[in-house]
Amino acid sequence: MKHVVVDLEMNNVAQNSEARYICSSETIEIGAVMLDDNLTEISSFRTYVKPEHNVRIMNKITKLTGITTEMVENAPVFNEALKMFMNWCLGTGEEVTIYAWSDSDFNQISKEIILKGYEISDDEKNLLENPWSDFQQEFDTNLGFERQISLKMALDMAGVDFSGRQHDALDDARNTAELLHIFKDSDLFELTLRKIKDIMQPKELGCALGDMFDFSVFAVA
Numbered sequence: 001m002k003h004v005v006v007d008l009e010m011n012n013v014a015q016n017s018e019a020r021y022i023c024s025s026e027t028i029e030i031g032a033v034m035l036d037d038n039l040t041e042i043s044s045f046r047t048y049v050k051p052e053h054n055v056r057i058m059n060k061i062t063k064l065t066g067i068t069t070e071m072v073e074n075a076p077v078f079n080e081a082l083k084m085f086m087n088w089c090l091g092t093g094e095e096v097t098i099y100a101w102s103d104s105d106f107n108q109i110s111k112e113i114i115l116k117g118y119e120i121s122d123d124e125k126n127l128l129e130n131p132w133s134d135f136q137q138e139f140d141t142n143l144g145f146e147r148q149i150s151l152k153m154a155l156d157m158a159g160v161d162f163s164g165r166q167h168d169a170l171d172d173a174r175n176t177a178e179l180l181h182i183f184k185d186s187d188l189f190e191l192t193l194r195k196i197k198d199i200m201q202p203k204e205l206g207c208a209l210g211d212m213f214d215f216s217v218f219a220v221a
Contacts, residue, residue: 001037001094001096004034005135006085007030007101007105007176009029010108011051011061012054019053022115026078026112027109028051029047029067030049031171032045032046032169032170033170033173033174039185041174044170046169048072050072050075066167077116079117089127099133099176099177102136110128138183143157158183160178162175
């Protein structure tokens with residue numbers, strides 16, 4: 001079994017493009033790391049992706065991601081880039097589970113597959129026809145958060161400094177993988193996240209009252 005943690009960066013589809021009826025953004029970078037059964041990184045993947053429905057990377061996207069129009073001009077288009085990623089995932093010949101921080105990346109890929117007519121091979125079906133594991137939801141639910149928290153905040157809670165640049169697809173994937181390792185390792189979880197989980201999850205009323213008041217003053221002699 002291999003575990004893949006993936007992250008995407010996107011650029012807005014041009015306002016006058018009919019593609020916006022299907023999706024409002026296009027993938028411009030795919031970054032991923034592959035982990036073994038011990039959730040240790042054994043391989044990494046990164047490619048920029050040339051957008052097809054906007055000739056330039058918008059200024060706000062460049063400021064966020066560091067990706068410029070020049071950086072994607074000679075990059076593979078979506079269908080080529082996704083095929084490269086799929087081949088990398090399947091290259092080990094083992095079963096693969098894909099994780100992403102939130103479900104937005106899988107939704108993006110699903111929409112672009114429709115928009116750009118990507119033909120899913122039999123080998124790719126399990127990786128592309130079933131939603132990827134939403135690690136953000138699993139993390140939030142396990143720790144008792146009602147609202148989604150950012151990857152950076154989750155790492156802070158685990159006592160881990162973000163390594164690299166935020167909104168760099170490979171750096172985001174690598175940091176997500178680090179958090180996944182801590183989350184899935186019972187010893188590391190106990191050292192870093194157990195106190196937060198205990199605080200966030202509600203206690204039964206009797207226990208809560210016992211923590212708040214000293215009932216010994218009412219003891220009968």
